[in-house]
Amino acid sequence: MSLKNNSCLHILGAxxxxxxxxxxxxxxxxxxxLYESSNTVGGNCxxxxxxxxxxxxxAHRFHDKLDHATKEVQELIGDDxxxxxxxxxxxxxxxxxxxxxxxxxILRNLGGVDIAKILTExxxxxxxxxxxxxNFKDLAYQVYGKTLSELFLINYTEKLxxxxxxxxxxxxxxxxxxxxxxxxxxxxxxxxxxxxxxLDGSFYYxxxxxxxxxxxxxxxxxxxxxxFNSPVTKLVHDKKNIVELVYGNTRITDIDKVITxxxxxxxxxxxxxxxxxxxxxxxxxxxxxxxxLCVIYLDIPSFTENASIYFxxxxxxxxxxxxxxNRSNKMAPEDKxxxxxxxxxxxxALPDGMPKKELFQIISNILIENKFIxxxxxxxxxxxxxxxxxxxxxTGIKERLEPIFSYLGNFENMYxxxxxxxxxxxxxxxxxMQARSIINKLK
Ligand SMILES: Cc1cc2nc3c(=O)[nH]c(=O)nc-3n(C[C@H](O)[C@H](O)[C@H](O)COP(=O)(O)OP(=O)(O)OC[C@H]3O[C@@H](n4cnc5c(N)ncnc54)[C@H](O)[C@@H]3O)c2cc1C
Numbered sequence: 001m002s003l004k005n006n007s008c009l010h011i012l013g014a015x016x017x018x019x020x021x022x023x024x025x026x027x028x029x030x031x032x033x034l035y036e037s038s039n040t041v042g043g044n045c046x047x048x049x050x051x052x053x054x055x056x057x058x059a060h061r062f063h064d065k066l067d068h069a070t071k072e073v074q075e076l077i078g079d080d081x082x083x084x085x086x087x088x089x090x091x092x093x094x095x096x097x098x099x100x101x102x103x104x105x106i107l108r109n110l111g112g113v114d115i116a117k118i119l120t121e122x123x124x125x126x127x128x129x130x131x132x133x134x135n136f137k138d139l140a141y142q143v144y145g146k147t148l149s150e151l152f153l154i155n156y157t158e159k160l161x162x163x164x165x166x167x168x169x170x171x172x173x174x175x176x177x178x179x180x181x182x183x184x185x186x187x188x189x190x191x192x193x194x195x196x197x198x199l200d201g202s203f204y205y206x207x208x209x210x211x212x213x214x215x216x217x218x219x220x221x222x223x224x225x226x227x228f229n230s231p232v233t234k235l236v237h238d239k240k241n242i243v244e245l246v247y248g249n250t251r252i253t254d255i256d257k258v259i260t261x262x263x264x265x266x267x268x269x270x271x272x273x274x275x276x277x278x279x280x281x282x283x284x285x286x287x288x289x290x291x292x293l294c295v296i297y298l299d300i301p302s303f304t305e306n307a308s309i310y311f312x313x314x315x316x317x318x319x320x321x322x323x324x325x326n327r328s329n330k331m332a333p334e335d336k337x338x339x340x341x342x343x344x345x346x347x348x349a350l351p352d353g354m355p356k357k358e359l360f361q362i363i364s365n366i367l368i369e370n371k372f373i374x375x376x377x378x379x380x381x382x383x384x385x386x387x388x389x390x391x392x393x394x395t396g397i398k399e400r401l402e403p404i405f406s407y408l409g410n411f412e413n414m415y416x417x418x419x420x421x422x423x424x425x426x427x428x429x430x431x432x433m434q435a436r437s438i439i440n441k442l443k
Pocket of ligand 1: 038
């Protein structure tokens with residue numbers, strides 16, 4: 001499996017997956033070259049600097065789930081890695097609910113009828129022998145019962161993924177509903193169990209933004225090992241191995257090993273000779289969600305105290321707002337703040353992104369109407385598109401994609417990792433582990 005003498009590992013894409021691969025390669029003294037279509041590293045995990053403001057391309061935090069990955073980030077960021085305690089909330093029916101849902105907050109904010117329904121449904125759920133849910137709607141009903149699910153989860157999910165919840169795979173929960181049900185909520189209420197697995201308010205965050213993790217990786221790898229503005233357009237193969245790689249007008253022959261992190265649909269369409277029509281048909285029918293990030297600069301020191309606020313109701317076109325300053329005070333000047341409003345949309349439906357000016361007007365009007373801000377406080381705004389933000393995991397997706405990954409598995413010298421490359425709802429800690437494991441095989 002290891003590389004031939006004097007050969008180099010070719011890594012496609014310099015997002016978290018490509019960077020982590022190159023980072024571990026360098027640690028193991030494996031020469032590697034990264035090819036990146038844009039002019040910066042980080043993919044969907046960048047921190048943008050705009051004057052005195054900094055914000056991430058999405059409400060990122062580092063989840064302390066895998067010891068090795070956490071240690072790696074601690075090593076990279078050092079003393080600038082903060083442990084942040086900032087709870088998130090759900091805004092629904094003009095009220096704020098704890099996120100993840102807490103029993104006290106439900107009891108405090110909902111009416112008697114709803115509470116009675118919720119308790120009845122969940123007592124029934126606790127005593128029921130659970131069957132394995134086959135779609136997200138079933139999973140939500142099993143964990144929270146119908147009423148709570150419909151109030152907060154189903155509507156939010158349908159807005160985020162743009163599909164009815166019963167057509168979505170259970171994995172879109174990203175394991176967040178694992179070990180969660182009304183019984184855990186009761187336990188938490190009675191015993192104030194701060195260590196509950198699902199609590200989301202405590203996380204690691206680099207002082208100068210999430211993207212600095214990947215900037216540190218870039219520094220370690222060295223700029224001379226990254227080719228920017230180099231979109232990979234062709235991978236020539238002999239059915240068993242990738243033999244040539246084309247980016248821009250440059251052709252590289254004598255390829256030893258390749259790690260690809262490109263969205264799987266782009267990768268398949270880069271293969272030459274072309275894969276069988278059946279494979280192309282499948283891949284051309286998978287869908288991604290993109291994300292519009294509307295950044296609004298405010299002439300106030302603070303918007304809220306929360307890491308993020310979720311908006312499940314369909315009257316709000318956006319799904320979530322986060323305030324970078326609540327992750328680290330280095331993200332905005334002392335007397336000002338900014339918020340980032342996330343609005344998802346189908347990649348295929350709006351290839352050029354959302355109509356930006358219109359969206360800002362809609363978002364700002366809604367925030368003003370709902371008394372989150374007033375117009376005089378707005379001192380500027382910006383729009384950013386995060387492409388390939390979410391692979392849309394419809395039910396049966398694993399089986400549908402099986403022929404694609406089985407086709408890609410035929411290539412002995414190519415490895416696939418990353419969120420849109422594997423078409424999996426994974427996070428950076430998962431990606432670190434995948435990268436480390438592949439590089440260990442190549443040592
Ligand atoms: C809104 C949002 C919030 C998130 N929150 C968190 C969080 O809190 N914690 C967490 O751990 N994760 C979070 N994630 C997930 C995280 O962003 C992804 O897991 C991560 O970005 C995936 O990395 P990747 O390298 O697989 O893909 P990407 O980040 O998409 O990077 C792919 C790279 O490949 C490049 N590329 C594409 N085509 C070509 C080509 N033809 N040639 C060369 N290069 C190419 C792209 O320019 C890009 O740089 C979040 C994601 C989103 C969208």
